[in-house]
Amino acid sequence: MTTHTDGSGNDIADALNSAAEAAVSGQSTDGQTLTEIIWSLALTLLGHVESFAMSLLRPWVAYQLGMALAVFVLAHLLRRWLGPPIRNWMGTREGWPKWRMRVLVVVHQRLRAMFFVVLMWMLVWIMREATWPSRSYVLGLTATLATAWLLVAFATRLIRSIFLRRMVRYGAWIYVTLYVLGIVDETSEVLDAAAFSIGDMRFSALLVVQGIVVVGCLFALARFITVTTSNRVQANEDISPSMRVLIVKVVQIVFYAIAFYAGVRALGIDLTGLAVLSGAIGVGLGFGLQKVVSNLVSGVIILLDKSIKPGDVISLGDTFGWIQTLGARYASVVTRDGREYLIPNEDLITGQVVNWSHSNDFVRLDIYFGTSYGCDPHQVRKLAIEAAKGVERVLSSRPPVCHIVGFGDSSVDYILRFWITDPTGGLTNIRGNVYLALWDIFKENNISIPFPQREVRLLGQGSDEGEGL
Known part of the structure; x- marks a missing residue:
């Protein structure tokens, strides 16, 4: 999509390229500073917004917007009418799997959007059959956007983390909106123009946005894979409890590391420049976090040698209870009085531990x-x-x-x-x-249990007492 600035006759792409060069070099381009170039680009985008707003005053565009608003009101009424009966029907579905009930809940929450999408496409089809396509362009655009937003909302429900889900959802909504409107390239160039450089590395607003979306999606995928794998491993009775914990921890570390590395590489960031810095940080952490590292290594050793596993009954000093969970840094021991002790893994390795159920339960x-x-x-x-x-x-x-x-x-x-x-x-x-x-x-059976007995004798008040004096 090619646009022109007010009376200048220059293509916006040329201005954007100049802005990018200025961002890299930190110098002015054609006598203009980087701030002035970005400001001119912002004015250009505002001109596009103004042109779009003026187009809304056309009769057929206003008619289509009115139809879309009427369809939204109709979808809202359908939601109020059919929502309660559907919810009551969901309450009678006893015995259904949890995943199926979750799907029903998500669908019930999006009933209005679903009604709006269906009604909009029906209206678009009727308008294109009764009139010509130009008189249903805004309706088609609205239906496309509503469908894309609905699909994004359903897809992001797979992300368990609320913060990560919202971040990915809003980012995807913005992207599909720009894509449907056909201004992805222009927006990308404007974001890329706002940049700064550190050595040979160039950071821009576009890179930050791409990093948030890419890393967020990869971390969501890694979380989904680790949760699914964890559920399958925990349900496998053929694997010992300690090996289950070890497999889950290894899968989490591997997939999250792959997600981070793939996200950084996808953004074009060279990690070799951080090798020296990471080495210095590693030395500092080695001195300052010796206990933490020792507990982490001890936890891996415990899981490998199977000396302690979840469910075992142990005694450590005055603490007697059973292992509830084995964490990366500590083991959770629950006593008979309901107290939960978080014992560092290093103490379980170096201290004398009595495992009442190590090889058997006798x-x-x-x-x-x-x-x-x-x-x-x-x-x-x-x-x-x-x-x-x-x-x-x-x-x-x-x-x-x-x-x-x-x-x-x-x-x-x-x-x-x-x-x-x-x-x-x-x-x-x-x-x-x-x-x-x-x-x-x-x-x-008249079996007596002996206990200490004492006799108390009272001495007389005569000469014996005087002799004692």
Whole structure:
């Protein structure tokens, strides 16, 4: 599309090329500064806008705009009329997959736009059949724009990040609008004229816009691929939990790195010039973020050697709980009282960790008790084993055992051992239940549990007290 400035007779492309040269060199072109050239280009674009506004005063153009407005009102009324029944029908679709319900929700949110697009194309077809094409040009342009905007809105719904979705959507709307109006080249040249240079690299407003759109789309695609891969990997029971976490992390790093590199290369930015700077930054990060890097490497080692995986029950110092998630920097451990501890991965590598469910879920517990010397130790052992067997969660496949471990000052000391397979259910509570069962069965069979007894003697008030003085 070729336009002319007011009375100058010069083509706009020549002016834009001059502006680009001025942006690169930082000098004036034909006696004009870069600011003056950009200002003249802005005036030229304003002239186009003014010409378009004047064209709206033509009768047939005004008629077409009125028809488009009437179609929009009709689409709005249809939305108000059919929207509630469609929503009620959606509420009765129980048992449908979540993805299908999400599609229905998105369609319901765009009902007015969909009605407008359908009605507009019907009106365009009627006008072209009843009149000649020039009298339906604005209607066709409006229908094309509405269709493109609707398709962009549906396509960007695949982007989960709200910020990224809006950025890509608005950028795509602007681009399709400029493309349909046929002024993409002119707008690109104006944006390219607003530029500055750093060494051999030239940065312009056009490059910034292209970078936002390209990198945004690539990151959205990378996020979609990583989320899909993560869902498939997590649903695969043949892969161990630790390997699932490792695969997901590797996929995320690889695809996001590819998206960033491809986006930068697509913009024509040479990364070799940043090699020295990145090396200096790497040295600084190596000294300042030693702990962070150590935790990251430790997390990879944990995932590779499978020493700890999500769902394992561990003890680390005074912390006892099960692994909920394994992150890149820390592991989330949830205790029985609902507290969630974020333990750095380095502590899990360098510290002594008790993994109660590393190779299997069998856990043996020991409790100690004593009875008086007047009780038969054979009967005590038999009753203790019987009491433990009657407690829920105690395994019968690995029966409890009871042994004498010593003769104390006032009691015969025993140890009772039993097995469980659900350490996530707690250890203190199962020990308490076994102690309670021992109390009940000992009480029924007159087995006494000794305890310290003290005698208090009162001395007389006679000469003994005086002698003590």
